[in-house]
Each structure stands twice: as C-alpha cells, then as structure tokens.
Amino acid sequence: MTAAAQLTEAILRPAPSRTGPAVAQRIRDRLAGNVPDLVAPLPPGEQIVVSVPILRQLASGGDNPTIRPDDPFAWKPAFVRRSLGLAAIDACLAGYFRAPLEAVGPVAERAVAEWERSGWRTFHWEPWYAGLGTGGRGAVLAEASNWATGVWASLDWGQFRTAPRLGGPDDQWVCPGPRTVRLKGRSEIRIDLPSPEPSDSGSGSGSTTQQVLVAVAGGSPPSGLDVQLGYLALVAALRTPTRPAPVRVVGLWPQAGEARTVEVTDELLARAGDTALDAVRAVVRTRGGSPMDGAGLGVGGGADALGTTDRLGTGDPASGSAAIEALAAA
Amino acid sequence: MALLETDDRRWKHRQPITFPGYSVRHGGGADRPNRASSNESDADGQVPPSLLQWTPLAGTALLDRIRITGRPRPAADPNRVEALRRIIDDGIESCLTPVAVSGADRRRLVVTHAALSRALDRRSGRSDGSIAGRRELTVPIACGALVGVLFRQLLTTGSFGDPWVDGLGALAVDDRQQELVAWIHRLPAGERDGLAAEVRRQAAGLARRWPDLDAAWLPRTDEPIRTVLSDGAVELSARVDLAIGRPGLDVASVALVAITSGSRRPAHRDDLHFSALVETLRRPAPPFAVATYYSRTGELDVDPVSDELLIAAAERTAAGISAMVRQEEP
Numbered sequence: 001m002t003a004a005a006q007l008t009e010a011i012l013r014p015a016p017s018r019t020g021p022a023v024a025q026r027i028r029d030r031l032a033g034n035v036p037d038l039v040a041p042l043p044p045g046e047q048i049v050v051s052v053p054i055l056r057q058l059a060s061g062g063d064n065p066t067i068r069p070d071d072p073f074a075w076k077p078a079f080v081r082r083s084l085g086l087a088a089i090d091a092c093l094a095g096y097f098r099a100p101l102e103a104v105g106p107v108a109e110r111a112v113a114e115w116e117r118s119g120w121r122t123f124h125w126e127p128w129y130a131g132l133g134t135g136g137r138g139a140v141l142a143e144a145s146n147w148a149t150g151v152w153a154s155l156d157w158g159q160f161r162t163a164p165r166l167g168g169p170d171d172q173w174v175c176p177g178p179r180t181v182r183l184k185g186r187s188e189i190r191i192d193l194p195s196p197e198p199s200d201s202g203s204g205s206g207s208t209t210q211q212v213l214v215a216v217a218g219g220s221p222p223s224g225l226d227v228q229l230g231y232l233a234l235v236a237a238l239r240t241p242t243r244p245a246p247v248r249v250v251g252l253w254p255q256a257g258e259a260r261t262v263e264v265t266d267e268l269l270a271r272a273g274d275t276a277l278d279a280v281r282a283v284v285r286t287r288g289g290s291p292m293d294g295a296g297l298g299v300g301g302g303a304d305a306l307g308t309t310d311r312l313g314t315g316d317p318a319s320g321s322a323a324i325e326a327l328a329a330a
Numbered sequence: 331m332a333l334l335e336t337d338d339r340r341w342k343h344r345q346p347i348t349f350p351g352y353s354v355r356h357g358g359g360a361d362r363p364n365r366a367s368s369n370e371s372d373a374d375g376q377v378p379p380s381l382l383q384w385t386p387l388a389g390t391a392l393l394d395r396i397r398i399t400g401r402p403r404p405a406a407d408p409n410r411v412e413a414l415r416r417i418i419d420d421g422i423e424s425c426l427t428p429v430a431v432s433g434a435d436r437r438r439l440v441v442t443h444a445a446l447s448r449a450l451d452r453r454s455g456r457s458d459g460s461i462a463g464r465r466e467l468t469v470p471i472a473c474g475a476l477v478g479v480l481f482r483q484l485l486t487t488g489s490f491g492d493p494w495v496d497g498l499g500a501l502a503v504d505d506r507q508q509e510l511v512a513w514i515h516r517l518p519a520g521e522r523d524g525l526a527a528e529v530r531r532q533a534a535g536l537a538r539r540w541p542d543l544d545a546a547w548l549p550r551t552d553e554p555i556r557t558v559l560s561d562g563a564v565e566l567s568a569r570v571d572l573a574i575g576r577p578g579l580d581v582a583s584v585a586l587v588a589i590t591s592g593s594r595r596p597a598h599r600d601d602l603h604f605s606a607l608v609e610t611l612r613r614p615a616p617p618f619a620v621a622t623y624y625s626r627t628g629e630l631d632v633d634p635v636s637d638e639l640l641i642a643a644a645e646r647t648a649a650g651i652s653a654m655v656r657q658e659e660p
Contacts, residue, residue: 003578003614076505099545105487134491135499138483145486146550153548153577220558220565222438255554257577257612 008156015247024237027273039179075128077143085148086167100148150254165190173238185235189214211246220256230268386628388539399634403582406614421648425655443604446650477591482551493533557611568605582618607643
C-alpha cells in the first residue's frame with residue numbers, strides 16, 4: 001500500500017466522538033470571561049488576531065514570548081500558491097486535468113479572464129498576476145504547481161466517497177468587547193465522515209456528520225504540535241455551535257513527507273483554549289500593555305514548548321478575507 | 331506509477347480536455363520552438379556537427395538516460411532508513427550536548443549542503459572561514475539563478491519568451507532574490523550584455539534539449555525537501571531543481587535532477603548525494619537516480635542511487651554536522 005493510501009485510510013478511519021456535548025460552549029464562556037480583562041490595557045478599538053502562526057511564535061518564544069508584527073503585505077508567489085493550488089486540485093478532482101502541473105495555468109488564466117470580464121476577484125491576486133510578465137507568471141505557476149503536487153501526491157483521492165471540501169473561508173470566532181479578539185483557524189481540506197453513532201453534540205441539530213480537518217504546512221513538523229492542530233478544531237467548534245467539534249485534525253508537511261494526526265478530545269480543546277489565552281497575553285505584552293493574569297481554562301498547562309524555529313506555515317495568508325485584511329493593513 | 335511509464339490508456343478517453351473557458355495543451359510543447367524529439371541536430375542553425383563531434387542528449391534520449399540506470403530500482407526498506415539515521419546520529423552524538431538534544435528551549439540545527447560543504451572545507455583548511463550563509467554576488471551566480479528560473483518556467487509552462495526578460499521577471503517576484511536583481515541591474519553594460527548573451531544561449535539549449543514532462547509524472551521544480559533527525563535537534567534541508575516521479579511508492583520511482591550553469595565540479599555530486607539522502611529519509615523509498623545537467627554544455631551526469639552512495643552521503647553528513655557544531659563552539 002502506498003504512503004498516500006495509508007494516510008488516506010487513517011484519515012477516513014471511523015472516529016468515536018471524544019468530545020462532550022458542552023465542551024465548546026464551556027470554552028467559549030471561559031474565553032469570553034477572561035479575554036476582556038486580558039486586553040483591557042490596550043486602547044479601545046484595538047484588535048488582536050490569534051492564529052496558528054501566532055501560536056507557533058508563542059511556542060518557540062520561551063518564558064517571555066513576544067509576537068512580532070506582520071511584515072507589510074506585498075504579493076509574491078508564496079501568497080498565491082495555496083489558493084491557486086487548491087483550485088488546481090479541485091479541477092483535477094473534477095476530471096479536467098490529470099495533475100496540478102496541467103491545471104495551474106488554465107485555472108489562473110480563467111481567474112484573470114473572469115476578473116477582466118466582470119471585475120470579480122475570486123482569489124484577489126488576479127490584478128497582480130495579470131500585471132506580471134511571462135517570467136513572473138511562470139514563477140507563480142511553478143510555485144503553485146509544486147505546492148499542489150505535494151498535496152496531490154500525499155493523499156489517495158479515490159478513497160474519498162464524498163468530495164472533500166478544499167479551501168474556503170477561514171474558521172473565525174470573535175470574542176465580543178470594545179477590543180476585539182478574533183480567533184482564526186485555516187484548514188486546507190475538510191472531509192466529512194459518516195458518524196458511527198448518533199450525534200451527542202447536545203446542540204439539538206441532530207447532525208451525524210463528523211468532520212476531519214487537514215492542514216497543510218511548510219517545513220517539517222516540530223515536536224509537540226498537538227495543541228496547534230487542536231486549535232484548528234477549537235476554532236471550528238467555536239465558529240459553529242450547532243456542529244460537533246471536528247473529530248480529528250491532520251497536519252501535512254509535504255516537504256518533509258510527513259503527516260501527524262491528532263484525535264480531538266475535551267482535554268485537547270481545553271489546552272488549545274489555554275494556549276489561545278496565552279497568545280492574547282503575549283500580544284498584549286508585545287504591544288506594551290501589561291495583561292492581567294487571567295485564569296486558564298482549567299485543563300492543561302498553556303502553550304507547548306515546541307522548541308523549534310520551524311513554522312507550521314499554513315500557506316497562503318492572503319486568500320479570501322485574509323487578503324482583504326492584509327491589503328487593508330498594507 | 332513509475333517514472334515515465336505513463337498509463338496513457340487511462341486518460342485517453344478524456345482527450346481533448348475541455349475545461350470551461352479554454353482549451354488545454356496536452357503533453358505541451360506545441361508552442362515551444364526548436365524542440366528536438368530525440369537527438370540534438372545542431373546549435374542555432376550552425377553547420378551540423380560531424381559524426382566525430384559529441385552531441386548533447388536531447389528529447390526522449392535525455393530522459394531515457396536518467397530513467398534507465400541499468401540497475402534494479404531500490405525497494406522501500408525501513409531498515410535502510412533506520413541504518414542511515416543511525417550513521418548520522420552516532421556520528422554527531424558526541425558533539426550534540428544533552429541540553430541541545432533534549433532541552434525544552436533547544437534550537438533546531440538546519441543543515442544544508444552548502445553549510446556542510448563550508449564546514450568540511452574549513453575543517454580541511456580549504457576555506458578561509460567566510461561568513462556562513464553570506465553569498466558573494468558574481469556573474470556566474472547570477473547566470474545560475476537566471477538559468478534556474480528559466481528551467482523552472484520551461485517545465486511548468488512549456489515555453490519562454492526572451493529568456494533575459496523572463497528570467498529577470500521571475501527573479502523579481504522572489505523576495506529572496508531582490509539583492510541579486512538589483513546587483514544585475516547595477517552591472518556595467520558590457521558585463522550585463524555578456525551575462526544576457528550567455529543566459530540566452532543556455533536557455534536556447536534547455537528549450538532545444540529538454541522534452542515536455544508528462545504532468546502525470548508529477549514533476550516538481552525547485553522543490554524544498556527536508557527531514558528531521560536526532561530527536562528534532564537537526565534538520566537536513568535541500569532544494570532540488572527537478573524531482574520527477576510519484577513519491578511514496580514501495581519501489582523507487584523518483585529521480586532528482588540538478589541544473590548547473592557552470593563547469594563540472596566534484597562538489598556538485600556531493601550536493602546531489604546529500605539530496606538523495608534527504609529524499610531517502612523522508613520517503614519510504616530512495617530516489618532511483620540523481621543527475622546533474624550542465625546547461626552550459628548539455629552534459630548530463632547520472633548516478634544510480636545505491637546503498638553505498640547513501641551510506642557515503644550519511645557519513646559525510648555526520649562529519650559535516652560535527653564540523654559545523656565544533657566550529658560554532660566558542
């Protein structure tokens with residue numbers, strides 16, 4: 001059996017629900033109760049965004065982590081590869097192309113043509129791409145083809161009975177208050193599993209669909225990244241209270257030929273919530289505030305010490321709404 | 331699917347592919363001028379070479395030279411991987427302190443072939459101890475960078491326009507190459523013209539000799555590959571100009587190719603063997619061949635990958651890491 005077939009089989013393995021019905025609500029309440037105090041030192045109207053890259057900086061920052069501000073945004077091939085690569089994979093799954101190398105050019109051309117015709121930007125990079133010469137475009141296409149080929153070759157797509165959902169908007173949950181704290185999670189692939197048991201989400205939705213998230217990363221996996229993968233499940237659970245939390249999160253590092261799977265449990269979600277609070281504290285400290293030392297969520301010890309300078313790097317930070325925000329910030 | 335063994339029957343029924351909005355080039359190359367199907371007939375319309383004159387391989391002959399090594403392709407073998415890891419771990423154990431290996435705030439030592447070569451050269455007194463990671467910009471380096479991006483463009487899009495314009499355009503969108511692009515623009519006109527002429531000459535050779543690569547072989551260009559060793563303390567990192575063949579199979583199916591715009595040097599093979607080692611450690615099976623293509627002359631060196639080659643690469647890597655660590659010690 002190929003490595004891709006083994007990984008896909010592991011992704012699709014039935015998963016008994018390991019999260020209780022009210023855990024997401026409990027974490028939501030705890031976050032909503034603690035975050036306003038933590039961000040109180042910041043000026044009103046200020047915003048904080050917590051994401052996996054922030055958690056990564058937190059994990060590698062030792063006892064007194066600081067979170068560096070984002071670099072000014074400018075388009076480059078690495079910012080296009082995720083959205084174009086996922087669209088190329090989608091076109092391959094639809095049977096239009098045999099492999100991403102064939103797909104990236106036509107998909108990009110069509111996006112540009114559509115933007116020129118209607119003004120609608122599916123990916124946001126269309127005007128930038130259209131302004132490049134053939135050399136620049138070739139570099140963009142090569143980057144996207146590489147990224148997509150890494151993902152394409154990592155999974156045995158024929159095993160999926162229902163089409164996986166590729167890309168889409170980031171999961172987000174906003175903690176209300178005069179200083180907004182937004183938790184964001186980005187997954188490249190979402191796979192629905194038929195549930196082996198009736199839903200016990202307690203949400204009353206009766207949903208029996210279980211979800212597996214797949215996050216694609218650059219570099220190689222640092223040790224102890226369970227919390228970072230668990231954070232993606234947490235944000236998905238916070239975002240949609242009517243759905244049970246994802247049952248499993250898979251991290252994929254094509255450059256290293258590695259994949260790591262975490263099964264989502266109450267304990268993991270609570271640790272991810274603690275880590276999100278730690279991240280908020282670190283951001284406030286970095287911005288010159290002195291956060292009140294709010295209580296954790298009662299399970300786990302905050303951030304994992306990953307002890308690595310590597311990045312989970314979920315790819316394109318500038319697709320969809322992220323692109324709009326990045327452009328606005330620039 | 332093994333390299334270059336395309337299962338055309340599987341896809342024939344889909345041709346010609348129609349993707350809404352445009353038609354798709356299949357097999358590519360229709361818009362690429364001067365492509366040779368098997369052997370190079372001549373250079374740029376000059377007098378055909380005599381029978382006694384050596385002629386660079388081109389087209390399918392070039393691919394066959396890489397594909398057919400005359401040896402059985404190595405099978406995936408976890409024992410091989412384990413043995414190679416042990417060679418490196420044992421070789422560097424004495425120089426990595428326990429704190430460095432297991433400490434909570436350890437830093438991962440990223441090892442590239444350039445860093446290895448530098449450390450080994452310094453140890454043997456062949457180097458004056460230049461600053462690690464600092465690159466002195468020269469015309470040959472600029473030529474290599476330009477030919478590299480043109481090769482990538484050729485394999486991705488099937489063509490280029492003016493190689494000089496396209497090459498600079500590709501480098502311009504790469505934020506790691508901004509310094510080089512500025513340096514090229516600052517070159518005196520005579521040197522810049524000479525560089526442009528050489529880039530155009532080598533690019534013409536690439537276009538003439540390299541055939542289209544079937545997308546089903548999953549060609550990846552400028553692909554970063556990496557693997558983590560020694561309980562996360564060390565990361566081996568390489569970048570290959572071309573990786574071709576579906577990874578993750580039970581039998582070696584990937585070939586790695588480096589493009590070199592300069593003259594033949596022994597270090598090229600060391601570099602490529604290091605890449606073969608990294609690929610072996612990150613996948614179930616090793617690559618079956620590594621090759622260096624000299625774009626200046628059209629020469630092609632191919633090394634079938636054997637256990638002996640990998641063991642030698644592992645021993646050199648261990649020696650290089652030890653040298654790196656010791657040279658960094660105060």
